[in-house]
Amino acid sequence: LKNAGIHELDHHYLPQHKLINLLHHNFRYEFDTKLLGSTGAIAEFWNVISQNDPIIVKLKADHPNYKSCCIPIVIHGDGAPCTNNHTLDTISFESLLAKRSVDTCCSTLDYIFYISGVFTQTMIDATGDLDGTSTAMWKPIVHSLTACYRGLWPDASPNGDAYPENSLNHKKLVEGLHWQVVVLWFLGC
Numbered sequence: 001l002k003n004a005g006i007h008e009l010d011h012h013y014l015p016q017h018k019l020i021n022l023l024h025h026n027f028r029y030e031f032d033t034k035l036l037g038s039t040g041a042i043a044e045f046w047n048v049i050s051q052n053d054p055i056i057v058k059l060k061a062d063h064p065n066y067k068s069c070c071i072p073i074v075i076h077g078d079g080a081p082c083t084n085n086h087t088l089d090t091i092s093f094e095s096l097l098a099k100r101s102v103d104t105c106c107s108t109l110d111y112i113f114y115i116s117g118v119f120t121q122t123m124i125d126a127t128g129d130l131d132g133t134s135t136a137m138w139k140p141i142v143h144s145l146t147a148c149y150r151g152l153w154p155d156a157s158p159n160g161d162a163y164p165e166n167s168l169n170h171k172k173l174v175e176g177l178h179w180q181v182v183v184l185w186f187l188g189c
Helices: 016-026 028-036 041-048 054-062 131-150 168-172
Strands: 070-081 087-095 113-119 180-187
Touching: 016 028, 016 113, 016 131, 028 087, 041 070, 113 131, 131 180
Parallel strands: 070 180
Antiparallel strands: 070 087, 087 113
8 A cells, every 4th residue: 555665566456358258158047148138139229320320431440240249348447445545446347248138137236247346545656656556457357358349359468568478368369258348338438
C-alpha cells in the first residue's frame, strides 16, 4: 500500500478468451444461456442495430458472418468500498444476449464474468503516477479481448513473447476459438 513502499507485483486476471473457450467446450449450457441467449438472439440483436453505424461497418468487414457468430458484450468497471480504508476496482463483462427472465430467479451476478480487480490504494507506480499501473493492468485484458474479436487463440503473450511449444497456449493456436466476441460498450470505466 502507499505507506508500505513501492513494490512491483504481478497482476492477475482471468483471460476472457480462455474463460469463454472453457465454457464453450466444457460447460455448454452455461455458454448457451449466459453468452448466446435464446435461439436466434445473435441475429435478432444485430438486425436492430443500424447497418450504417461505424462499429457495424468495421464488424461486417472483419466478420462477414457476424450475425451468426459475434457475441456482443459490455465491459463494466466499478469501484466499491470493501473495508474501512480500501476500495476494490473491478472489471467485468457480460453478454448482451444472456437469457434473463423473471422465471429464472437469477441474480445479475449470475451473468457477470469477473476479469480483474485491484485495490485502488495499490495502483501507484514508482513515479507516483497511477497511469502506469492502469496501462499495465489493461494490457493483458485488451490482448485477450483482441483474441476474442479475431476468433483466434493469441499467437504470443501480452508482452509479445512466443508461447513455448509444449504449452497449452501453443497447442491451442491451431484450434481457433470457434466464435468471436465483440465489445460494444464500456460502462463506468
